[in-house]
Amino acid sequence: MQLKVLVFGPIATAAGGRTLQVVVAAPRELDAAEVMRLIAEAYPSLRPMLASSRLAINSKYALASDTVAPSDELALIGMVSGG
Amino acid sequence: MTVTICDGPVVPRAAGAVEGAGAVICFEGIVRPMENGKTIEALVYETYDPMAQNMLGQLAREAMETFALLAVHVAHSRGRVPAGACSCRIEVASRHRQEGIAAITEFIDAMKRDVPIWKQPVFSGASEESPR
Numbered sequence: 001m002q003l004k005v006l007v008f009g010p011i012a013t014a015a016g017g018r019t020l021q022v023v024v025a026a027p028r029e030l031d032a033a034e035v036m037r038l039i040a041e042a043y044p045s046l047r048p049m050l051a052s053s054r055l056a057i058n059s060k061y062a063l064a065s066d067t068v069a070p071s072d073e074l075a076l077i078g079m080v081s082g083g
Numbered sequence: 084m085t086v087t088i089c090d091g092p093v094v095p096r097a098a099g100a101v102e103g104a105g106a107v108i109c110f111e112g113i114v115r116p117m118e119n120g121k122t123i124e125a126l127v128y129e130t131y132d133p134m135a136q137n138m139l140g141q142l143a144r145e146a147m148e149t150f151a152l153l154a155v156h157v158a159h160s161r162g163r164v165p166a167g168a169c170s171c172r173i174e175v176a177s178r179h180r181q182e183g184i185a186a187i188t189e190f191i192d193a194m195k196r197d198v199p200i201w202k203q204p205v206f207s208g209a210s211e212e213s214p215r
Contacts, residue, residue: 008131009201056199059134075131075199082128082135082159082200083112083171083191 001027003068005039006075011049020076032057033064039076053078084147086140086157088130092168093158101154101176108183110191112171114164122207125165131199135159138198142190150186152177157190159200170202 005020012018022038024030030038032055040047055062056075068074098107114126130136143155154176164170173190177183194200 006131008129008199009203056131056134059131059137061197075134077131077199080195080197080199081202082194082198 001070003030003035003038003070003074005035005055006073007078008075009078009081011046011053011076011078014046014049015043030068031064032062032066032068035068035074036064049078050076084140084143084155086136086143088132088136088139088159088161090162091160092164093160093170093172095169096156096158096172096174098174103178104153104176105178106180106183107174107176108180108187109172109174110187111169114166114168114170116166118204123166123204124207125163125205126170127163127203127205128160128170129201129203130159130161132161135199139194142193142198146175146186146190149189150175150177150182152183152186155186161200163205 001024003022005022007015007018007020020039020043022042036055040050054077056077057066057068057072101107116123139157143157146152147155152175156174158172160170173187175183175186
């Protein structure tokens with residue numbers, strides 16, 4: 001199973017693209033905390049930015065225990081700077 | 084209540100009368116022409132839609148309820164906004180000034196903490212910096 005995670009702003013710049021690809025070796029039920037761990041494993045260069053980042057599932061900030069479905073839209077939201 | 088994300092600078096809005104209001108308070112965020120001694124030509128805003136729009140709406144509804152506001156109007160830019168132009172406007176109407184001022188302060192703090200919007204400066208005579 002492969003998850004796509006949208007990224008923006010400084011994280012997109014650091015990642016060199018607008019989407020992260022996370023491979024899940026054995027398809028299973030994932031929660032948001034595990035997706036964050038998989039991102040850290042797949043993209044070590046992003047680790048310094050992950051501490052201040054949150055995962056959004058279908059355009060809402062997720063709790064660590066929120067379940068991720070294969071059809072969900074995932075986005076990694078780093079530090080924001082509106083205004 | 085209105086919430087808008089528009090391409091380019093936020094255009095002026097004609098303030099209308101709000102029945103029962105004793106205060107109408109408007110905050111406008113303007114792109115500064117200088118930052119750390121460097122001349123800024125523009126800021127380029129990126130938004131994650133529709134989450135940004137939804138969260139601005141949620142913050143506006145919470146402000147209406149928490150501060151018993153009579154009206155809230157929010158507008159934010161996406162894309163390029165030149166120095167000196169408005170990139171964000173928050174206008175509230177309240178019965179008294181204190182709750183209107185408090186509402187605007189709380190709204191801006193929450194927006195800068197939670198709403199998925201990023202800006203990237205374009206400096207004069209220099210390449211664009213990373214979004215921040």
